[in-house]
Amino acid sequence: MPSNQQIIEEALERIDAGYVFPAKIPAIEAAIGDHLAAGAYEGLDGPALCEAVTAHLQEVCPDKHLRLLWTDEPQSSAPADADGGRAAFLALLRAEGQGIRRVERLEGNVGLIELRRVATAAEGASAIGAAMQLVAHSSALVLDLRACLGGSPEGAAMWCSYFFPDDQVHLNDIHDRRTDTTRQFWTTAHLPAPRYLDRPVHVLTSGTTFSAGEDIAYTLQANGRAVVLGETTRGGAHPTTRYTVTDHIQVTVPTARAINTVTGTNWEGVGVVPDVPVPADQALEEALRTASRQIPSQPG
Structure with missing residues (x-):
């Protein structure tokens, strides 16, 4: 069993090799080194060590994805598992309906989709399409991201694609430090369900909403395609790789950063700020009130 030092x-080596902002690495190493020299980590068990190191990382570099994580289940470091956790993530999505918790038609012909995770575009396309097909003829849509914990940037782009008319909308870019490359994300040309156009879209957020869930809210808000209601989100915008340090400890290293084409920046550290601030548990009720005012009344 390796010592805490x-x-x-090893965690610092992973950060040094991959962190998306290399200019911040000397400050990170100096701060953690000072705590190490002062004996701050001596005698700590695994969970306490992860908590302490993460707190110190956040003090010097408030990046919500930069963390030391404890997992109760042992993590294999075998080459077969060296996929950044992708296989486990895909298995989780399959077990959770590709992240789609529920789809409903509410009073007033308002569609509701509750999303807990953002599936990959490749595996999630049919499930995303099925959800959008069910709300295709609603008069307004509520996309509930209040408990969305994140997922795939490709999947976020696919969800957003339904709210734009074609494949000509440049949504955002992701710059990867390791390869020094920038990947562009555009709306998708071909979708398995009708696009949702010319009708109100309301996105619900909370302090739990994170990562790819924030991506959807931020992108739709920045493009003027949705009204965001609820609470400011957690503020994690950097795609991240997990590295196994011990059987139970992983270091998560943000290796890339998102750049929105409208704002030129992202939601890292600040979150997605709602257009209509309201406690998260009241956001759906407020969205339905807003939708009822926007939907044209039907002839009696």
């Missing part, structure tokens, strides 16, 4: 040193 060895665990921290």
Whole structure:
């Protein structure tokens, strides 16, 4: 079993090799090194060590994805598992209906989709399409992201594609430090369900909404395609790779950053700020009130 010092040193090596903002690495190493020299991590068990190191990382570099994580289940470091957790993530999505918790038609012909995770575009396309097909003829849509914990940037782009008329909308870019490349994300040309156009879209957020869930809210808001209601989100915008340090400890390293084409920046550290601030548990009720005012009354 490696010592706490060895665990921290390996975590710092991973951060040094991949963190998306290399200019911040000397400050990170100096701060953690000072705490290490002061004995701050001596005698800590695994969970306490992860909590302490993460807190110190956040103090010097408030990046919500930069963390040391404890997992109760042992994590294999075998080459077969060296996929950044992708296989486990895909299995989780399959078990959870590709992240779609519920689809409903509410009073007033308002569609509701509750999303807990953002599936990959490749595996999630049919499920996303099925959800959008069910709300295709609604008069307004509520996309509930209040408990969305994140997922795939490709999947976020696919969800957003339904709210734009064609494949000509440049949504955002992701710059990867390791490869020094920038990938563009555009709306998708071909979708398995009708696009949702010319009708109100309301996105619900909370302090739990994170990562790819924030991506959807931020992108639709920045493009003027949705009204965001609820609470400011957690503020994690950097795609991240997990590295196994011990059987139970992983370091998560943001290796890329998102750049929105409208704002030129992202939601890292600040979250998605709602257009209509309201406690998260009241956001759906407020969205339905707003929708009822926007939907043209039907002839009696």
